[in-house]
Amino acid sequence: MSGRNVTLILLAVIVLFVVSNSVFVIRETERAVMLQFGEVVNPNIEPGLHWKIPFVNNVRKFDGRVLTVDSQPERFFTQEKKAVIVDSYAKFRVADTAKFYTATNGEETRAMGLLSQRINDGLRNQVAVRTIQEVVSGERDQLMENITNKLNEVALTELGVEVVDVRVKQIDLPPDVSESVYRRMNAEREKEAREHRSQGQELAEGIKAAADREVTVIEANAYRDAEQIRGEGDAQATAIYADAFNEDPEFYAFTRSLRAYGEAFQGGGDMLLLQPDSEFFRYLKDPKGGQ
Numbered sequence: 275m276s277g278r279n280v281t282l283i284l285l286a287v288i289v290l291f292v293v294s295n296s297v298f299v300i301r302e303t304e305r306a307v308m309l310q311f312g313e314v315v316n317p318n319i320e321p322g323l324h325w326k327i328p329f330v331n332n333v334r335k336f337d338g339r340v341l342t343v344d345s346q347p348e349r350f351f352t353q354e355k356k357a358v359i360v361d362s363y364a365k366f367r368v369a370d371t372a373k374f375y376t377a378t379n380g381e382e383t384r385a386m387g388l389l390s391q392r393i394n395d396g397l398r399n400q401v402a403v404r405t406i407q408e409v410v411s412g413e414r415d416q417l418m419e420n421i422t423n424k425l426n427e428v429a430l431t432e433l434g435v436e437v438v439d440v441r442v443k444q445i446d447l448p449p450d451v452s453e454s455v456y457r458r459m460n461a462e463r464e465k466e467a468r469e470h471r472s473q474g475q476e477l478a479e480g481i482k483a484a485a486d487r488e489v490t491v492i493e494a495n496a497y498r499d500a501e502q503i504r505g506e507g508d509a510q511a512t513a514i515y516a517d518a519f520n521e522d523p524e525f526y527a528f529t530r531s532l533r534a535y536g537e538a539f540q541g542g543g544d545m546l547l548l549q550p551d552s553e554f555f556r557y558l559k560d561p562k563g564g565q
Contacts, residue, residue: 297326298326299322304321308326311330334380336371338367341365345364345390357448364440400420
């Protein structure tokens, strides 16, 4: 191989090396900054094919997609000084590449650590002004919304990242607190059960009293109607007796005496004390009744 050919090959290798170090590609899912001797000269490189000066410019690429930072469960204290263990995570993405590179040196792990620390600080502040019931259920959505808004302002200013969302995965009570909360909840439920039973008993007594009153009224009305019907019956019977007496007074007296004899002698006794001349023996002495 001649010296000319070797020179051409060396030139080709040098040109290829220079070109390969001068051309770079930014994908749609990436964000990048261009550095010149360690200083940011282009903070926002658009996706596509770009050129740089070899050995002078350096390109740092970052993931431009939404990332997740999963914080470790932390213990916080509520307004009543009750401890809760909160497990949370956040969604974020790089918004200001220059500030992100300056604050974290372009390291996602470092950015996640700083963001996780700020999430815990925000959770601590939000939990401290709420009761345990509000944290667990009452204002949980409001708590996460407040943390997201405030954390986004801080993260964008200090780290150059946009916080998309902050979510609480789980809220637990420490074992020493769980037992006391369980006892208190049990006592509250027993109190509520007693109140319901008392209200039910009161309602039952009211229903029973109303039913007894209604029964008394019904019986009184029935007794009144019965007495009225009985009185009407007695009046009709009396009228019939009077009509019969007027038709044949003697026969009426005779039947009345027979009925009286039957009632007097149907008992088990065998002694009857009467005056011999009593009117009771009128038809016994004379079947015609003295006619």
